[in-house]
Amino acid sequence: MDINRKMILFANWKIYMKSRKEVESYVNRLKTSMGIFDDEALEIHIMTDFLSLEYVSKKLEEFGIKAGVQDLFWEDFGPYAGEVSPMMLKDLGCCSAYLGHSERKAYFGENDKNINKKLLACLRNKIIPLVFIGETKEDLGAGMTEKVLRSQLSICLKNVSREMAGKVVIIYEPRWAIGQRESAPPESISAMHILTRKLLSEIYDDDCAFKMKILYGGSVNLKNIEEIISIKDVDGVGAARAALDPDDFIKMIRIIEKEAIKRKAKF
Numbered sequence: 069m070d071i072n073r074k075m076i077l078f079a080n081w082k083i084y085m086k087s088r089k090e091v092e093s094y095v096n097r098l099k100t101s102m103g104i105f106d107d108e109a110l111e112i113h114i115m116t117d118f119l120s121l122e123y124v125s126k127k128l129e130e131f132g133i134k135a136g137v138q139d140l141f142w143e144d145f146g147p148y149a150g151e152v153s154p155m156m157l158k159d160l161g162c163c164s165a166y167l168g169h170s171e172r173k174a175y176f177g178e179n180d181k182n183i184n185k186k187l188l189a190c191l192r193n194k195i196i197p198l199v200f201i202g203e204t205k206e207d208l209g210a211g212m213t214e215k216v217l218r219s220q221l222s223i224c225l226k227n228v229s230r231e232m233a234g235k236v237v238i239i240y241e242p243r244w245a246i247g248q249r250e251s252a253p254p255e256s257i258s259a260m261h262i263l264t265r266k267l268l269s270e271i272y273d274d275d276c277a278f279k280m281k282i283l284y285g286g287s288v289n290l291k292n293i294e295e296i297i298s299i300k301d302v303d304g305v306g307a308a309r310a311a312l313d314p315d316d317f318i319k320m321i322r323i324i325e326k327e328a329i330k331r332k333a334k335f
């Protein structure tokens with residue numbers, strides 16, 4: 069079955085930006101060199117740190133580039149010192165949110181139940197949730213990948229209706245492939261995307277699963293992006309280090325835009 073799923077490219081800044089000056093210089097470079105892109109075929113999101121969100125959102129909105137964050141809290145407001153309100157984020161121009169990135173799981177105790185609450189907060193506030201799934205090296209070695217992905221998906225998507233599921237983006241990002249020189253092997257990316265869609269069909273149904281976008285993340289770079297996005301089930305990618313140089317990011321945009329236009333033309 070072929071379904072027209074708009075492709076997406078995410079740049080994850082993590083906390084690589086160290087000053088407003090660095091952020092300004094990145095944004096200005098994009099503004100002067102990027103030109104237009106086909107935003108009917110492709111969505112581009114920059115996942116900023118909280119402090120840069122409003123600036124990036126305002127400066128890049130007219131270029132069709134969306135700004136998002138790398139986490140948020142599950143309540144809209146209230147007595148939760150130190151947390152960040154999804155309602156406030158939306159008010160400041162936030163379009164999307166990463167949920168459950170493996171660095172949050174590894175260093176900040178993030179877990180699937182909380183990801184589920186954050187996912188519901190995103191849907192309530194019209195923020196696109198990007199849910200991370202993926203196995204660790206140990207899971208992989210123990211042959212546990214399918215079990216891990218099934219469990220992550222079923223907990224993270226609890227109480228998400230079939231209608232709302234179409235608004236959720238899933239990113240398969242195996243922990244062992246982050247921050248490496250090479251991405252996961254293309255045949256493994258392909259197999260994991262097929263598996264993820266099968267697991268989504270089990271939770272919802274085939275029709276719903278085929279409409280949901282599944283992205284790949286983990287050491288995507290200028291050399292491998294073309295091969296990764298040409299995999300049939302891959303609806304886009306997330307990149308961190310490789311997108312930190314705005315000129316490289318623009319080159320990545322051009323590569324994925326070509327594939328996105330090709331796919332759009334089939335419909």
Ligand code: PGA
Nearest residue numbers: 246247286287307308309
């Ligand atoms: P990387 O990170 O592209 O630098 O491997 C990806 C991520 O952490 O999402």
